[in-house]
Amino acid sequence: MRAQKHSLKWMYLATAALLTLPSLAVAQQAPAAAMHVGARQEAHVGKLTGHSEAGRKLYFRFCWGCHGFHGDGNGENAQYLNILPRNFVAATFKCRSTPTGTLPIDEDLYNSLNRGLNNSNMPSWFPLTDQQRADMVAFIKTFSPRWQTEKSGDPINVPAEPALTVESIKHGQELFQKLECWKCHGQEGRGDGPAASTLTDSNDQPIRPYNFVAGSRFKCGVSNRDLYKIFITGLDGTPMPSFADVVKPDEAWDLVHYLRTLQVNHRSPELALWMTTKEGAAIVSAQKISGTPTGSGINQ
Amino acid sequence: MRPNQIITAAFLLTGVAAMSFAGPPKPAGGSVSGKVTYEGTPAKQKPIDMSKEPSCAKQYTTPPTTETVVTGPGNSLADVVVYISAGAPDEPPPSQPVTFDQKGCRYIPHVLAFQTNQELKVVNDDQTSHNIHPLAKVNHEWNKSQPPGTPPLSEKFPQPEFIPVKCNVHPWMHGNFAVLKNSHYAISSKEDGSFTLPNLPAGKYTVTAWHESYGTQTQDVTISGSETKSVNFVFKAKPY
Numbered sequence: 001m002r003a004q005k006h007s008l009k010w011m012y013l014a015t016a017a018l019l020t021l022p023s024l025a026v027a028q029q030a031p032a033a034a035m036h037v038g039a040r041q042e043a044h045v046g047k048l049t050g051h052s053e054a055g056r057k058l059y060f061r062f063c064w065g066c067h068g069f070h071g072d073g074n075g076e077n078a079q080y081l082n083i084l085p086r087n088f089v090a091a092t093f094k095c096r097s098t099p100t101g102t103l104p105i106d107e108d109l110y111n112s113l114n115r116g117l118n119n120s121n122m123p124s125w126f127p128l129t130d131q132q133r134a135d136m137v138a139f140i141k142t143f144s145p146r147w148q149t150e151k152s153g154d155p156i157n158v159p160a161e162p163a164l165t166v167e168s169i170k171h172g173q174e175l176f177q178k179l180e181c182w183k184c185h186g187q188e189g190r191g192d193g194p195a196a197s198t199l200t201d202s203n204d205q206p207i208r209p210y211n212f213v214a215g216s217r218f219k220c221g222v223s224n225r226d227l228y229k230i231f232i233t234g235l236d237g238t239p240m241p242s243f244a245d246v247v248k249p250d251e252a253w254d255l256v257h258y259l260r261t262l263q264v265n266h267r268s269p270e271l272a273l274w275m276t277t278k279e280g281a282a283i284v285s286a287q288k289i290s291g292t293p294t295g296s297g298i299n300q
Numbered sequence: 301m302r303p304n305q306i307i308t309a310a311f312l313l314t315g316v317a318a319m320s321f322a323g324p325p326k327p328a329g330g331s332v333s334g335k336v337t338y339e340g341t342p343a344k345q346k347p348i349d350m351s352k353e354p355s356c357a358k359q360y361t362t363p364p365t366t367e368t369v370v371t372g373p374g375n376s377l378a379d380v381v382v383y384i385s386a387g388a389p390d391e392p393p394p395s396q397p398v399t400f401d402q403k404g405c406r407y408i409p410h411v412l413a414f415q416t417n418q419e420l421k422v423v424n425d426d427q428t429s430h431n432i433h434p435l436a437k438v439n440h441e442w443n444k445s446q447p448p449g450t451p452p453l454s455e456k457f458p459q460p461e462f463i464p465v466k467c468n469v470h471p472w473m474h475g476n477f478a479v480l481k482n483s484h485y486a487i488s489s490k491e492d493g494s495f496t497l498p499n500l501p502a503g504k505y506t507v508t509a510w511h512e513s514y515g516t517q518t519q520d521v522t523i524s525g526s527e528t529k530s531v532n533f534v535f536k537a538k539p540y
Contacts, residue, residue: 092441101442179447180429183469194352198471202435234443239468241431241445245453 041147043106043137048130050106055139058132066121071143083120084203091144092202094235095220100242102153103146109137111221118217158228159249164257169274172258175251179243184209188287189262202237209239212259213289216266227256265289329526332507333496336380336488340537342369343513348472355427356405356470366472367410368513369537376493377535379411380511381462381478383485384497385518387505391482393418397454400465400475402430402446407465407475411512413485414477416460422446422453430470434463434477443468462510476512509533 043050059067066085068075073087086093095112096104113133116124125133141147162168176182184199186192189212201207210218220230232252234242247255260270261280264287274280345365350357357363370378397419401408405426414420422432424446432453433443438461444453457463457479467473478485486495488509497507500523508518514535521529 090437090441100444101440179445180469183429195469195471199468200471202441234445236441236443239431239433239443241433241443241468243445246445246447246450 039142039148041138041141043110043134043141045107045110045130045134045137048134050131050134050136050138052135052138052142054132055135055137056142058128058136059139062125062128063136071140081121082205083117083207084205085122087203088140088143090237091146092237094237096153096233096236097155097229098153098233099156099244100234100236103150105152105155106134106137106141109140110134113137115221118219119215120219156229156232156244157249158225158232159253161224161256162250162253164269164273166273166277166280168254168257169261169270169280170258171251172254172256175247175255176258179246179255184239185212189213189259190288190290199239201239207238212262213264213287216263224256224260227259228252231255330500330502330523331496331498331528332384332500332505332521332523332531333494333528334382334531334533336377336382336493336495336509336511336533336535337375338369338371338377338514338535338537339375341539342371342537343540345369350405350470350472353405353428353470359404364404364406367474369511370410370490372490372493374492376488376491377511378488378490378493379409380488380493380495380509380533380535381411381413381480381485382488382495382497382507382509382533383413383478383480384482384500385506385508387503388482388484388500391415393456394483397421399423399452400477402426402432402467402473405430405467405470405473407473409475409487411476411478411487413480413487415483416479416481417456417458420455420457420477422455424448424450424452428469430467430473432465433468434465436461436463439463439479462512464512478510507531509535511535514538 041052064075066075066077066081067073067088068078068085071088073085075085078085091103093104093108095117096102096108098104098108110133113125113136116122125136182193183195184191184193186196191209191211193209196209199207199209218226218230219235220226230240232242232244232247234240243252257270260266260268261274261284264271264284271284275284345367347363347365350360350363367379372378393415398412398414399421400412401423403425405428424430427448429445429447431443431445435441436457438459439457446453457477459479460481461479463477463479465475465477484497484500486497488495502524504520504522506518506520508516510516514537517533517535519531519533521531523529
């Protein structure tokens, strides 16, 4: 009860703060400046329409402890977290289906809420209803004026996945060298490449590259399509760049197939096929499983 | 208009004015010029260890140094962006692109100034992959990979901002974009810290000087006719 009272108090304050902004009825005629942060937002995910007013109540119950009263990622728990909570005011998001530098679509944010962000303190909010998650997405969009002035990016086109072949894996292996993925992720994909120990995110916080060997899930999903999107769009706010301009769609799938074989802890069709080849079997059996998916415990 | 065209135009106009040729009134003539210097002891620049990137390290007989403070003879300070921050109207971008080169695992130039919405070409002249990561706060932050042999990236920034640029793969690589609203800007020279902002019609202006380590300074000037106003900036060097 106490906790509820506490959050009610904050909801009160939040309401008071938001009351100074025009209500929906007058927002149409309000001057441009007043339309900025705090104006109502909607989120559209499939057939769902999320409303920021409903999302606000949920935010100040579930989210603000980490993401903060102002949505800037400075909640009171933030100091205990070593991957800092997302700053919604900056509106830079890792998991997107849209090109680097653009706003994600509502569904990207919705999916992040469903899934949670692996290897961070962001849990899955799947226990809430679909409508509640859509409402939360709408409210998150009230923190940055970017959502008022810009449209989301156009989602990248992910072509159908071609048939898995040994050639595809081998070509992916070449690309891993050519694109110098190993500079950060390491030759064996353990997240221990020569640049790994120096990496910082856009908040100057140390950040480790993904360790394929120890992990099976990715920050932005579990499927091959998710993996495709991760390196094509890049993870904005982190050292992971977009490869959209330098990798052709076919090649991207080859790289996906190869990256799966690095996940020796994860039974995938790619790994199974790779193990049937002499080269692949030798590489996989020589692979040492060490560290954690975020790279801690690795000597660099 | 390209900066060199502007310089030529200003030169011609001053020449015309000097000959007291009574031509039609043209909206140019005055200029601001001066020098940027420092006082105190600037931080010593450190040699960069590129041993993790042999293809770049081998291009240098002696390791290059960091460029957070670049000084010249007579306490002159280079890489200072001097621009008109108030008094001049916003201008549409010139059609000519500016080029930001990655060579020897360094950014050339270290400080690149250009206009809002002007085309920026990013070139990779190295035998290694770089990622170009402008840490924009007002504009959008983006991060793109550029392996060797790939064509130049073409980008634009719609908002005026000073943007630090880094390459995450090579953490010593650090540069700056100065995105400005008009064409009246210059970068203080490596030789003597001098700069010239030509082509300024008569009026009141605020001249701002920005340095990546020492911040900004401003001065107000009033230009009448085709005079050249002298404006000098002195930055306090920090030893760290």
